Amino acid sequence: MSSDFEKRLERAREASARLKEAIGEVIVGQGDVVEQTLWGLVAGGHVLLEGAPGLGKTLLVRTIAGCLDLRFSRIQFTPDLMPSDVTGTNILVTAESGARHFALHKGPIFGQVVLADEINRATPKTQSSLLEAMQEHACTIAGTRHAMEEPFFVLATENPIEMEGTYPLPEAQLDRFLLKVMVPSPTEDEMTEILARTTGGAKPPPPRVLGRDEVLELRAACRDVAIAEPVMRYASRLVRASDPGTQGAPDIVKRAIRYGAGVRGAQSLVLAAKAVSLLEGRAHVSFGDVQKVAKPVLRHRLIRSFEGEADGITTDQVVAALIEAVPSRPENVEQAIRR
Incomplete structure (x- = not known):
């Protein structure tokens, strides 16, 4: 490892410590939530926060935005929100000379840290207005493509309790989120x-x-963190085993899952694992890093079957079973080692 990359690792570890300390001045507890959100920031992905009302999801996003010298914008999703309220629109402008022309009035999606608050309260039409921006970091308005200013980071919140008047996010949009982070209730001390x-x-x-x-x-630097082929193969096996149609998939997957994770899920596993390694000051991704990020990366990418929903099996339980069932080294390698 070069001395230059060692310095980059050290700067990353110091930046992580400074961010956590600054966030801790406002946010009490929620260490795992803060850490996982920073994985998304560093890996260049978007994060979906889910938790009951009043747990500080919006405050957490505002605090992270306040700790970063980036342009912050907020979108409060409601059933009457229109796509143009998110992306912006062309408006007719009259110049001092009296001439008229159309000018782009940019919507809040053109921020650098974007809070999509209660994203499941908007209609699918409005939810879909985020798809292009989240995937391609650009937005097409009236046939013209406008690039987002980097870094571009979407943090969305949703409330799993009040489901009346909400619209579940389509799977295609859920897949655009690198991580789905569950926000727990605080302890008595917190x-x-x-x-x-x-x-x-x-x-x-x-x-x-x-x-x-x-x-x-x-x-x-996150992209430059090394990952050995056996670790990448382990991530591939985890994702493949989440598909009930794959030979050797665990029984719980065959019983409770209708569709497993795909290629984007495997990419997200590797990127999130690289972010963990970087923020801890390590130059190589370990098997443990992949296991550590598996739940927030895969929980929203597994579609439960009717039987799984009826039995109350959660996607977190399925991911835990995958980690237990899928070996870090394939059987042929184990046999070679034993010989």
Whole structure:
């Protein structure tokens, strides 16, 4: 490993520590949620946060945006929101000379850190307006393609409790999220600390600790983290085993899953594992890194069957079974080693 890359690893580890410290000045607990969200930021993917109301999902996104010297925008999704409210539209402008022309009025999707709040409350037509931007980092309006300013990072929230008046995200859009992060309820100690912080005087905003160039450097370094072929093959086997039609798929997959993860799921496993390795200051991805990111990467990419839903089997249970059933080394390698 070159000394230059060692320095990049050290800067990445320091940046991670600074970000977590700054976020911790506002957010109480939720260490796993913060860490997984940073994986998405560094890997260059988008993150979907799911949790009950009042758990601080929106505050977390605002805090992360406040710690980054990037342009922040928020979209509050409602049933009457139109695609043009997200992407923007061309409007007729009159110049001082009296001449008229159309000019693009950019919508909030053109931010760098975009909060899509309660994304499942908008209609599928409006939800789909995010697809091109999330996948290609560009948006086509009236036939003209407009590139997003990098880095571009979408953080969406959804509430799993109040399902009345909501529209489930289509699988094609769920697949655009690198990670789906579950936000748990706070413990008693965390709840007490939250009360102490939020029922007194106003607190100052978190410091800005990372700028645009530093975020782009982290994303470039993430791509440069090495991953050996056996680790990539392990990620491939995990994803293939999530398909009930694959030979050797675990019984729970055949019983509870209708469609497994695809190629984008495997790519996301590798990228998220690289982000874990980078933020911990390691130059190589391990089998443990792939296992660590498997749940947030795969939980929203597995489509349960009717039987799985009726039996109450969650996708997290299926991913846990996959990690237990799929060996890190294939059987032919194990046999060769034993010989």
